[in-house]
Amino acid sequence: MASRITFIGAGNMATAIIGGLIDSGVAPTNLTATAPNSSELAPIKERLGIHTQTDNSAAVSGADVVVLAVKPQIMRVVCEELKDTIQQTRPLVISIAAGLDAATIDQWLGGNNALVRCMPNTPSLVGCGASGLYANSAVSEAQRTLATQLMEAVGIVEWVEDESLLAAVTAVSGSAPAYFFLMLEAMEEAAVAQGLSADTARRLAIQTALGAATMAQQSDKDPATLKQNVMSPGGTTERAIQHMEEAHLRTIVADAMQACAKRAQEMAQELGSH
CATH class of the missing domain: 1.10.3730.10 (ProC C-terminal domain-like)
Known part of the structure; x- marks a missing residue:
């Protein structure tokens, strides 16, 4: 996987996925993570050797994939900050935020985006995760494959074709x-x-x-x-x-x-x- 991937948010789940990607052979130089303060990013930069950035818009400007790994409560603010850049560059967007549907996130990002919703679970932190994925109609087959490869870095992946089924995924693996x-x-x-x-x-x-x-x-x-x-x-x-x-x-x-x-x-x- 040679794609440039930016993680908006550098919490436990983002860090786990980044670590899994590196273990699977992705070059750390192709990975970027953001956080509001550089002090939050110093440990992950030192340990994993990835790029870090406190400016979200700058971080996504050259990305092929943008992983939204922030809390649902601040997602709208983050998306509206990124909207102009993402509308210009059109990366694949993957959201791992619970509860926010694809249409809402897409609207906040300006519309017509290739967007995948992902419901991972905490065993992803030890490489034994189980993730349910849903893609909107703008996602290409190549992008679906890319999303699969990304989440397989921390466990197994199952796709659902009906977004409402992510509630069942939450019940059987996300919360389980x-x-x-x-x-x-x-x-x-x-x-x-x-x-x-x-x-x-x-x-x-x-x-x-x-x-x-x-x-x-x-x-x-x-x-x-x-x-x-x-x-x-x-x-x-x-x-x-x-x-x-x-x-x-x-x-x-x-x-x-x-x-x-x-x-x-x-x-x-x-x-x-x-």
């Missing part, structure tokens, strides 16, 4: 790391109550989660079959799973994901109206 952290928290607490030390309980629970996820990723069997393979008739695992089913775990998960998706839709309406 917290679901698993809650499960780990609950398992640790239960194991401690049964007599294990907190350190031992945590290490065992985390390793088991990692092992289960790795098995699911590498196996050609679906999760239901993998679950069944752990269970013996009348055994300990069957008893535990039976208890979870009787407690309506599936309904709890489905309701929680629906609440998450609904909130994502509400945020889009709230942020877009400002």
Whole structure:
């Protein structure tokens, strides 16, 4: 990937993507990150060797790709600052801001822009991310490929053709790391109550989660079959799973994901109206 990429914002997610791009072979000299103060940029410039800039418009003037990595609440101000330059240079714009729809961002940037919305998740910080992407009609196939390559630097990529489905992506991957952290928290607490030390309980629970996820990723069997393979008739695992089913775990998960998706839709309406 020889494209020149500018990140507007140098927070954790932007830094993770930049690090992943460099690890995948992108030259640091092709990457630029911006922040309001040079002191915020000094660590990333020193550690990764990329260009840094406090002037957003100057930073995007020569970019092939502009990644909007700022908080949704300040996105409008940032976009309106960049509008004239982006209208002249027409880069691919990728937004990783939650809740703001493509049409709203495009309008703030002056209209008719090639724009991709991306919903990453926090495991991107350790190179194990899962990102959902949506492209508006102005995005070319070459630009879709470019966006895929960019986000694959920190994990897997799945495209959706209907922007409204990004709410479901939020529910199944964007917010979902917290679901698993809650499960780990609950398992640790239960194991401690049964007599294990907190350190031992945590290490065992985390390793088991990692092992289960790795098995699911590498196996050609679906999760239901993998679950069944752990269970013996009348055994300990069957008893535990039976208890979870009787407690309506599936309904709890489905309701929680629906609440998450609904909130994502509400945020889009709230942020877009400002």
